[in-house]
Amino acid sequence: MAENVVVLGSAAWVFVALALIGGVLAVTLPNILHAIFSLALSLVGVALLFLALGSPFVAAMQVLIYVGGISVAMVFAVMFAFALREGPAGAARRRRGLAGAAALGVFAALGPVIARASWSPHVTHNDWTVAAVGRALLQHYNVVFEALSVVLLVAIVGAIIVARREPPQ
Amino acid sequence: MTLQTLLLVALALFCIGLYGVLSRRHLVGVLVGLELMLNAASLNLLAFSRAGMGDAVTGQVIVLFIIGLAAAEVALALSIIVALYRRRRSVDIDRLRELRG
Numbered sequence: 221m222a223e224n225v226v227v228l229g230s231a232a233w234v235f236v237a238l239a240l241i242g243g244v245l246a247v248t249l250p251n252i253l254h255a256i257f258s259l260a261l262s263l264v265g266v267a268l269l270f271l272a273l274g275s276p277f278v279a280a281m282q283v284l285i286y287v288g289g290i291s292v293a294m295v296f297a298v299m300f301a302f303a304l305r306e307g308p309a310g311a312a313r314r315r316r317g318l319a320g321a322a323a324l325g326v327f328a329a330l331g332p333v334i335a336r337a338s339w340s341p342h343v344t345h346n347d348w349t350v351a352a353v354g355r356a357l358l359q360h361y362n363v364v365f366e367a368l369s370v371v372l373l374v375a376i377v378g379a380i381i382v383a384r385r386e387p388p389q
Numbered sequence: 390m391t392l393q394t395l396l397l398v399a400l401a402l403f404c405i406g407l408y409g410v411l412s413r414r415h416l417v418g419v420l421v422g423l424e425l426m427l428n429a430a431s432l433n434l435l436a437f438s439r440a441g442m443g444d445a446v447t448g449q450v451i452v453l454f455i456i457g458l459a460a461a462e463v464a465l466a467l468s469i470i471v472a473l474y475r476r477r478r479s480v481d482i483d484r485l486r487e488l489r490g
Contacts, residue, residue, distance in 0.1 A: 232390050236398050243402055243425050247409030252417050259421045266402075266428045269395075270452075273439045278449050282431075285456050290424065290463045297467045298417055312414070319411030323404040334396045341441025348445045356446040357453070368457045375461035383468035385475070 232272045238265030252298055260291040277350045392440040396433060403429035416470045416480040420463065427459050 242262025249255045263286045270279040357365050402425055409422025431452045438448025474480050 239428075240398070240401060240405070243405040246421050246425060247405055247412065247418075252415050252421075255418055255421050259424060262402075262425060263428060266432055269432060270435055273435050275435060275449050275452075278435065278452050281453060281456055285460055286424070286428075290460060293463060293467060294417060294420065297471060300471075315414075316412045319408050322411055323408035326407060327400060327404045330400055331397060334393060334400060337393075339392065339440065339442060343441045343444050346441065346445040352446050353449050353453075356450050361450050361454075364454060368454055372457060372461050375465050379464045379468035382465070383471045 229272070232269065235265050235268040235272060238262070239269065240265075253295065256291055256294045256298065259294075260287050263287050263291065274348050277353055392436055395436040399429045399432040399436065402426075402432065414481050414483055416473070416482060417467075419482070420466055420470075424459065424463070427455060431455050 239262050242258050242260075242265055245258035246255050246262055249258060263282065267279045267282040267287070270282060406422045406425030406427075406429060409425060410419050411422075413419045413422060434448045434451050434455075437443055438445055470480055473485065477484065479485070
C-alpha cells in the first residue's frame, strides 16, 4: 500500500486532538452555551488542520465564517431567546444509548473500509496558491459562485421573514 | 500523517456529530452536531485534494462552497428555531411532535 503522506510534522496531532476533544465536549456538555463554545474550539482545530494541509485561505475563511459568524450567531440566538439547559431527563439515557450505538455502528462500518482501501494519486499538476483558487472561483466555478450568492441572499431574506414578529391584527 | 489517518480522524468527527444530532433534545444542540458533520466532510475533501486524488483548487473551492451553504443553513435554522420558541415557548424536540407519523 502506498503511503500517502498528506501532513508533515507531529504538530498536526495537536490539531487533531483539538478538533476531536472540542467535538466530544460539544455533543456532551449539558449547557448549550458551553456546547457552542466547544464547537468553536473544534472548528478552530479543523481550521488549523486545513492550514497544515496547505490551504491558508480556506483556513482563514473557516475561522472568519464558522467561528466568527456561525458560532457567534448561535450564541446570540441562544442568549436572546432560550433556556440554556435541556429539559428534565426523561428518556435521555435510552436515547443516548441508541445514539451512541448508531455512531459506533457507522464508525465500525466505515473505518475498516478506509483502513483497507488503497488510493493512488493521479494528479501531477498541483497549484496551491490563493491566486489559483481565485481564478477557479471566478472562471471555472463562476456559475456555482453566483448561485451560492443568490442562495445566501434568499436564506437571509427568508430568515428575516420567518423570525420577525407578526404585526398586531 | 497519512491520508488514511486523516480520513479516520474525519470519520471520528463525523460520528461524534452524528451522536450529537441523535442524542440532543435542544434544537440548537442538534445544529451543533450538524456543523461537526459538515466539517468532517470538508476535512475529507481537503485531505483527498492534498493527496492528489483531485486537483488542488477543486477541493478548496468545494470546501468554500460548503462553508457558504452552512452559513445559509444556520441562518435559516436559527430563525425557524426562534419563531418556534416564540410560538411554543420550547425548543425541546420531544414537545414538537405534531407531524410525527
